Amino acid sequence: MATKLWRGNTGSSVLDLQQKLNRNGYSLDEDGVFGSSTYNAVLDYQRKNNLAVDGVVGDETWGSLNRTTVPSRPTTGKDVLTGVSDETYDKLHRLEEGFKPSEAVEAAREVQNSLESVRPGEYRSSFEEELARLYEQISGGKDFSYDAGQDAQYLNYAHLYARRGRETMEDTLGTASGLTGGYASSYAQTASQQAYGRYMQELAELMPELEQSARQQYEASRQRLTDQYDWLSQREQADYKRYLQEQEAWQADYDRAGKEAETLRQAEYNDYKLRLQHYTSMANAEQKASGGVRANTGAAAAEEKKASLSSAAAQSLHRAMSNYFKGGETARAAALAQQYRDRMTPAQKQRVRKLFADNGAQIDL
Structure with a gap:
């Protein structure tokens, strides 16, 4: 190690x-x-x-x-592994070029990369301005004080009692004058003024009740502001909680995609190490068995034809392109499809075309 x-x-x-x-x-x-x-x-x-x-x-x-201990196409005697068959030499040659993750790993990593396109943005409150306005009204409100001249209820009562007082005063004055032959007298004046004064006294006696009513209205108004502020605060908290849940769900998806890609890469790397160990042991065994007499031809086999895109890789690419569409990055989805189009089977291409069509786009594969 x-x-x-x-x-x-x-x-x-x-x-x-x-x-x-x-x-x-x-x-x-x-x-x-x-x-x-x-x-x-x-x-x-x-x-x-x-x-x-x-x-x-x-x-x-x-x-x-x-890596690179063996040239890609050895032809001279010093480059040939003495006593090793062409098949073993070719396998070992390819393995010694180093570990290369498969397209399935690359596609799985692309899934994680594509999730950046749908990452929730910074939280923006829909209630911030209204909450600030209400808070300013609540915290900046004046303490209760009663001014009868500003109390609409008192002014209404004052107008009513004054009118009734005048009417009563006039009636009293007319009645008293009738008793004296139509001539005004000090008695009539006094009686009418007393009648008017009784109404004014009743109005004065209403003052504590009117002040209490005004206080209750003041407190009710402040309570409505407080209730409205609390209601909006609860909506704000619920909205922010949903945002945190979206963030947590996105992070879980992002971490899971990364873990899936890394698990797949590690599995492939472990398999690579086992195959390297196997063919190294086989080469040693063949050299020992041949006594250094048999030699390979020194030519590696022809390049392997690239296989079609695996179903696992195609599925990961489909997920990645879907994420890019959700994030509004159509160009990145198209670039990804073009990158792998030569490896796609007809069925895989058809599925990609459908994905683009479903998202209002077209792709030439």
Whole structure:
């Protein structure tokens, strides 16, 4: 098992890492220090070679860096594995080129990438302005004070009692004058004024009741504002809760898609290591059995014809394109379809065309 390296390590293993990275096109100082430059180079290398992008150099990254021990088309004697059959040589040759995730893994990763298109945006309250207005009314309202001159109810009563008082005063004055032959008298004046005063006294006695009524209306008005504020606050909280649930659901989908892609990649990588170990052992066994006499021809088999897109990869691509459509990114969905069209079966192409048609778009496959 290769030495695992990460940021901060030093020594000969880091120097070996830097030398291998430089042979892959990087320009690192070969100082044996795993610093920022080496860390960024590792991330870039892992990304370009479809490895787990974590900046940690483990078995998978070492295996990728250590590949290319056999040329792609060896023909000279020194390039031929003595005592190994063509079939074994070809299998080993392909495996030693390094681990390459399948299109199913790439498509599964595309599902996670596409989910960025449907990520919920920042929360925007539909009630913020109204809540602010109500809060200002509640917190900025004046304390209760009673001013009869501003009380419509009091003014109505004052008008009513004043009119009735005048009517009673006039009736009293007319009655008293009739008793004296139609001549006004001090008695008549006094009696009429007393009748008017009784109405004014009744109006004065109503003041506490009117003030209490005004207080109740003031308190009821403030309570309505408070109730409205509380009701809107509850709606705000429910709205924000739904938003959090959408965020959590999206994050769960995003994490699940990443986990599915990584699980598939890890399974393929484990299978790759087993096959590499198997054919390495077979080559050693064939060399030992032949005594170095039998040799392969030195020519790797013809390139394997690319198989049609697997059903798993096609399903992942369909999910990814659906996400792009939901996010309004039709161009990205089209680019993804074009990227894999040469590998699609007729049935897979038909399904993609239907997806585009259902979303009001067309695709030429």
